[in-house]
Amino acid sequence: xxxxxxxxxxxxxxxxxxxxxxxxxxxxxxxxxxxxxxxxxxxxxxxxxxxxxxxxxxxxxxxxxxxxxxxxxxx
Amino acid sequence: xxxxxxxxxxxxxxxxxxxxxxxxxxxxxxxxxxxxxxxxxxxxxxxxxxxxxxxxxxxxxxxxxxxxxxxxxxxxxxxxxxxxxxxxxxxxxxxxxxxxxxxxxxxxxxxxxxxxxxxxxxxxxxxxxxxxxxxxxxxxxxxxxxxxxxxxxxxxxxxxxxxxxxxxxxxxxxxxxxxxxxxxxxxxxxxxxxxxxxxxxxxxxxxxxxxxxxxxxxxxxxxxxxxxxxxxxxxxxxxxxxxxxxxxxxxxxxxxxxxxxxxxxxxxxxxxxxxxxxxxxxxxxxxxxxxxxxxxxxxxxxxxxxxxxxxxxxxxxxxxxxxxxxxxxxxxxxxxxxxxxxxxxxxxxxxxxxxxxxxxxxxxxxxxxxxxxxxxxxxxxxxxxxxxxxxxxxxxxxxxxxxxxxxxxxxxxxxxxxxxxxxxxxxxxxxxxxxxxxxxxxx
Numbered sequence: 001x002x003x004x005x006x007x008x009x010x011x012x013x014x015x016x017x018x019x020x021x022x023x024x025x026x027x028x029x030x031x032x033x034x035x036x037x038x039x040x041x042x043x044x045x046x047x048x049x050x051x052x053x054x055x056x057x058x059x060x061x062x063x064x065x066x067x068x069x070x071x072x073x074x075x
Numbered sequence: 076x077x078x079x080x081x082x083x084x085x086x087x088x089x090x091x092x093x094x095x096x097x098x099x100x101x102x103x104x105x106x107x108x109x110x111x112x113x114x115x116x117x118x119x120x121x122x123x124x125x126x127x128x129x130x131x132x133x134x135x136x137x138x139x140x141x142x143x144x145x146x147x148x149x150x151x152x153x154x155x156x157x158x159x160x161x162x163x164x165x166x167x168x169x170x171x172x173x174x175x176x177x178x179x180x181x182x183x184x185x186x187x188x189x190x191x192x193x194x195x196x197x198x199x200x201x202x203x204x205x206x207x208x209x210x211x212x213x214x215x216x217x218x219x220x221x222x223x224x225x226x227x228x229x230x231x232x233x234x235x236x237x238x239x240x241x242x243x244x245x246x247x248x249x250x251x252x253x254x255x256x257x258x259x260x261x262x263x264x265x266x267x268x269x270x271x272x273x274x275x276x277x278x279x280x281x282x283x284x285x286x287x288x289x290x291x292x293x294x295x296x297x298x299x300x301x302x303x304x305x306x307x308x309x310x311x312x313x314x315x316x317x318x319x320x321x322x323x324x325x326x327x328x329x330x331x332x333x334x335x336x337x338x339x340x341x342x343x344x345x346x347x348x349x350x351x352x353x354x355x356x357x358x359x360x361x362x363x364x365x366x367x368x369x370x371x372x373x374x375x376x377x378x379x380x381x382x383x384x385x386x387x388x389x390x391x392x393x394x395x396x397x398x399x400x401x402x403x404x405x406x407x408x409x410x411x412x413x414x415x416x417x418x419x420x421x422x423x424x425x426x427x428x429x430x431x432x433x434x435x436x437x438x439x440x441x442x443x444x445x446x447x448x449x450x451x452x453x454x455x456x457x458x459x460x461x462x463x464x465x466x467x468x469x470x471x472x473x474x475x476x477x478x479x480x481x482x483x484x485x486x487x488x489x490x491x492x493x494x495x496x497x498x499x500x501x502x503x504x505x506x507x508x509x510x511x512x513x514x515x516x517x518x
Contacts, residue, residue, distance in 0.1 A: 057417030
């Protein structure tokens with residue numbers, strides 16, 4: 001049971017995590033642009049930070065999974 | 076032959092559904108409906124549903140574990156096997172030592188989310204509740220604006236069902252009509268009233284206006300309003316506008332001034348519904364996690380408990396995961412800040428994942444029941460049971476995986492071979508990599 005449960009849940013979680021990170025970066029960036037009038041500086045910064053968080057956080061989330069899958073002997 | 080017979084029966088049931096059980100047009104609201112107000116605190120339908128889920132869990136556990144025996148049987152056997160199965164799963168992922176710490180929280184999250192999702196599929200949800208009387212509500216809105224003497228400052232949409240009054244209880248009839256009305260921003264209250272008169276006349280009587288002003292923008296024709304008003308007066312079951320003169324109080328009733336009609340020139344102080352009302356059901360119960368407030372509460376608690384476990388295991392060394400001296404390694408400093416951000420982003424992804432799935436499921440059920448009353452929603456109910464289970468598993472498993480990540484020592488992956496036992500002042504606390512057989516075998 002566990003062999004597929006944990007990877008499945010982690011993948012489902014990672015998808016949402018990616019989306020949230022990028023969308024949140026853009027939303028915060030747009031808000032900062034509105035406040036400062038420096039369009040599109042902060043939106044771009046937000047996209048970059050969001051992508052970076054998605055990448056690093058997602059990698060961290062999936063890393064135990066990847067190493068575990070790598071350890072499994074081939075059937 | 077058999078297949079044809081089954082197909083005919085299914086089609087017949089579907090057709091019957093369309094004829095006898097077609098529900099009124101569903102009304103979808105994102106925030107939970109306020110059922111009661113206790114002081115300043117609104118009690119919403121979703122909060123009621125969480126309480127119901129808690130009650131089911133607490134009473135169920137109490138009933139099943141009363142008179143516990145060493146050799147379990149029946150209900151006690153069932154609940155013990157559930158708990159044992161969950162504990163086994165947690166132990167496999169977190170290790171023996173951490174499982175004892177994590178299991179109460181993770182198991183509670185799982186059971187609570189599961190029960191809350193599943194009881195939301197029972198028939199008492201979204202069906203029984205207060206009726207909100209929109210017929211009077213719309214008139215009251217116009218009245219308040221007329222009192223202020225200003226035009227409306229924003230658009231307002233109203234949707235309501237035709238409801239029979241059965242001894243003080245509102246009943247939505249099958250195939251009931253849907254009443255829709257919109258107040259436009261920048262509209263004068265007197266014009267809004269004229270359009271409301273036409274909309275009511277169209278809904279309750281055979282009246283047809285020459286221009287469709289009730290649902291469009293702009294002022295209605297004077298003749299239309301007069302004809303609509305006459306049609307309402309003529310029908311004994313149609314709503315009646317009560318003019319100021321009838322009261323003899325100089326146009327004042329219930330402390331509210333009357334609102335004058337632009338086209339008719341008369342002033343009305345009240346609206347009376349002698350026949351069917353136009354109202355909407357505000358349910359007592361709605362799926363607990365179809366509201367963002369509830370899922371956000373779970374997400375914030377999950378976040379706090381993960382951070383708490385992190386500090387408990389690693390002390391202030393836990394912060395070393397996020398704040399890394401830039402002189403040592405500038406790139407890792409940046410990574411640490413991003414990791415700190417991702418801790419907070421988890422709150423939002425936790426909250427939105429659960430909310431999105433459950434809310435969408437509820438809307439799907441509602442719309443499908445409206446379109447095809449019988450048979451078809453059954454499949455979706457099955458799907459929703461599955462979604463409810465999956466979401467409970469995902470939420471609790473992710474919480475567990477993040478918790479295991481939080482209590483691991485910093486840089487564990489790189490230092491597997493060095494066996495630096497003396498390095499960690501944490502001592503007896505959670506040396507996670509010793510519990511993982513894979514880590515020991517690695518070298």
